[in-house]
Amino acid sequence: MAMTLDDDQWIHEFFMGGNQSSGPFNSDKSDENKEPLDIESMSQNVEKEEETLVNKKQCEGGVTSESGNLNVKNDKGKDINCRISSHEKHARAERERRKKMRSMLDSLQDLIPHLAYKVDSVTIVEETVKHIEYLKQTLEKLKLQKKEKLKSFSEAFTSDQRPFSLNSQMVTSNALAFQQMWFSQNVTFNICGDEAQFCIYTTKKPSLLTTIFYVMEKHKIDVIHANILCNNNAKSCMIQAHVSFKFNSHFIVHFVFLYYTSTCGVI
Amino acid sequence: MAMTLDDDQWIHEFFMGGNQSSGPFNSDKSDENKEPLDIESMSQNVEKEEETLVNKKQCEGGVTSESGNLNVKNDKGKDINCRISSHEKHARAERERRKKMRSMLDSLQDLIPHLAYKVDSVTIVEETVKHIEYLKQTLEKLKLQKKEKLKSFSEAFTSDQRPFSLNSQMVTSNALAFQQMWFSQNVTFNICGDEAQFCIYTTKKPSLLTTIFYVMEKHKIDVIHANILCNNNAKSCMIQAHVSFKFNSHFIVHFVFLYYTSTCGVI
DNA sequence: TGACCCACGTGGAGGA
DNA sequence: TCCTCCACGTGGGTCA
Numbered sequence: 001m002a003m004t005l006d007d008d009q010w011i012h013e014f015f016m017g018g019n020q021s022s023g024p025f026n027s028d029k030s031d032e033n034k035e036p037l038d039i040e041s042m043s044q045n046v047e048k049e050e051e052t053l054v055n056k057k058q059c060e061g062g063v064t065s066e067s068g069n070l071n072v073k074n075d076k077g078k079d080i081n082c083r084i085s086s087h088e089k090h091a092r093a094e095r096e097r098r099k100k101m102r103s104m105l106d107s108l109q110d111l112i113p114h115l116a117y118k119v120d121s122v123t124i125v126e127e128t129v130k131h132i133e134y135l136k137q138t139l140e141k142l143k144l145q146k147k148e149k150l151k152s153f154s155e156a157f158t159s160d161q162r163p164f165s166l167n168s169q170m171v172t173s174n175a176l177a178f179q180q181m182w183f184s185q186n187v188t189f190n191i192c193g194d195e196a197q198f199c200i201y202t203t204k205k206p207s208l209l210t211t212i213f214y215v216m217e218k219h220k221i222d223v224i225h226a227n228i229l230c231n232n233n234a235k236s237c238m239i240q241a242h243v244s245f246k247f248n249s250h251f252i253v254h255f256v257f258l259y260y261t262s263t264c265g266v267i
Numbered sequence: 268m269a270m271t272l273d274d275d276q277w278i279h280e281f282f283m284g285g286n287q288s289s290g291p292f293n294s295d296k297s298d299e300n301k302e303p304l305d306i307e308s309m310s311q312n313v314e315k316e317e318e319t320l321v322n323k324k325q326c327e328g329g330v331t332s333e334s335g336n337l338n339v340k341n342d343k344g345k346d347i348n349c350r351i352s353s354h355e356k357h358a359r360a361e362r363e364r365r366k367k368m369r370s371m372l373d374s375l376q377d378l379i380p381h382l383a384y385k386v387d388s389v390t391i392v393e394e395t396v397k398h399i400e401y402l403k404q405t406l407e408k409l410k411l412q413k414k415e416k417l418k419s420f421s422e423a424f425t426s427d428q429r430p431f432s433l434n435s436q437m438v439t440s441n442a443l444a445f446q447q448m449w450f451s452q453n454v455t456f457n458i459c460g461d462e463a464q465f466c467i468y469t470t471k472k473p474s475l476l477t478t479i480f481y482v483m484e485k486h487k488i489d490v491i492h493a494n495i496l497c498n499n500n501a502k503s504c505m506i507q508a509h510v511s512f513k514f515n516s517h518f519i520v521h522f523v524f525l526y527y528t529s530t531c532g533v534i
Numbered sequence: 535t536g537a538c539c540c541a542c543g544t545g546g547a548g549g550a
Numbered sequence: 551t552c553c554t555c556c557a558c559g560t561g562g563g564t565c566a
Contacts, residue, residue: 536565537565537566538563538565539564540563541560541562542559542561543558543559544557544559545556545558546555546558547555547556548554549552549555550551550552550553550554
């Protein structure tokens with residue numbers, strides 16, 4: 001199974017048609033692979049070139065294979081064997097693999113900002129690592145901001161030093177024309193038809209009023225009349241309101257439930 | 268420049284020490300490269316093994332190089348040339364390059380969630396592309412949400428179909444003990460000491476009340492008394508308020524200026 | 535056993 | 551000139 005280097009050289013030139021480096025394999029990346037469509041057409045072109053190469057090989061011969069062994073005859077042009085050798089299949093599969101990798105790397109390159117036009121693959125991966133870490137950090141920061149904002153709303157209630165009494169209860173009373181009524185030490189809440197009245201007496205907390213009106217406006221609850229009274233040093237606050245809601249009472253129920261749960265942890 | 272395949276085989280085994288496949292080059296990725304520290308130690312080990320290989324080569328000889336040409340003597344063990352051939356340097360550089368690429372790909376793999384433990388490099392890059400697109404979309408969505416929220420606050424004023432009159436003016440009147448006073452067709456605003464009263468008559472807009480209380484609470488303006496009256500179909504709204512501010516009147520001024528500018532585009 | 539993946543060494547192109 | 555990068559074909563390990 002001896003084989004000369006000259007033969008090896010010849011095989012190489014024969015397989016590659018002498019244009020291995022100046023051919024599409026080397027030049028496609030830097031020029032055409034920027035556009036996905038071009039990638040497609042290019043790979044088809046490459047495929048065609050490959051086919052012609054194979055055909056040329058098949059016609060001119062010179063390479064035969066016996067159970068995976070490369071067997072080269074020195075007398076070129078004879079001993080034509082049209083079976084694609086396993087070596088050739090192997091080489092072709094590897095070419096495909098590399099092409100795919102190249103294509104994915106190019107896609108990656110397009111996704112990374114501030115990357116030079118011509119950049120080697122290691123740098124692409126390197127910058128990708130950095131960029132993903134940056135994106136993750138930014139995302140975490142934004143999510144944290146969002147969470148903090150929600151938390152500050154929540155804390156507006158939970159920081160109350162005088163929490164509402166736990167023994168709040170729901171009363172259904174038709175006698176007073178109130179369909180539903182909740183009350184506790186600090187809150188009364190009545191629903192009548194598509195309107196409701198509530199009165200909250202509470203210590204002053206940051207964002208208290210903003211939160212109350214935010215929840216109501218978010219749930220399309222219209223204020224008909226509201227009266228807000230705070231004592232002079234702004235330690236305590238009373239909110240009376242008469243509201244209407246066009247959709248259904250669940251919004252109001254949700255509102256008051258939110259208030260209760262964020263205050264006492266019970267419904 | 269002829270060379271037999273047997274020689275080539277011999278050189279290969281000689282260079283790789285016969286353990287190319289069972290050695291660290293093939294086994295390190297699947298087992299140890301998960302930990303960055305292990306990567307470091309492993310690569311150092313590999314480096315050491317390389318060095319010993321080189322030393323062995325240098326001592327036992329068999330490979331010489333002349334200006335980049337691979338020159339193999341058949342009589343092994345003789346003609347010892349300790350110079351590292353350019354081919355060898357080339358191979359070593361490529362090894363380093365591949366090692367770096369492998370290392371970066373492993374780092375990348377660690378950053379991509381829901382990726383199998385054993386996964387080929389093409390898939391790593393492929394999933395990275397998907398993941399970056401996902402991250403970018405999520406980021407855009409969050410940023411958009413943030414922007415929309417700010418915009419909805421702003422629109423609460425600018426969507427007014429009945430803008431305030433442009434001829435609002437500032438009046439300084441000590442006679443009435445009001446230090447500063449603005450008024451327009453729809454707004455009156457008075458400052459007296461560290462307190463102020465204002466009255467706004469406006470059409471109902473989304474987030475109107477939330478915005479007003481948000482701006483006040485943001486600027487540490489305490490509500491002493493507020494009265495909100497809306498007509499039944501909630502088309503118009505009157506807000507009366509008596510507020511106090513501990514710091515300085517610029518906050519109130521800013522508040523009312525914000526109201527004017529976002530409504531009429533003038534101060 | 536064939537498909538797949540990886541690491542290897544090598545030739546060539548391009549830039550410093 | 552040397553160095554870096556890429557694509558190549560190949561040997562070998564792994565898994566269904």
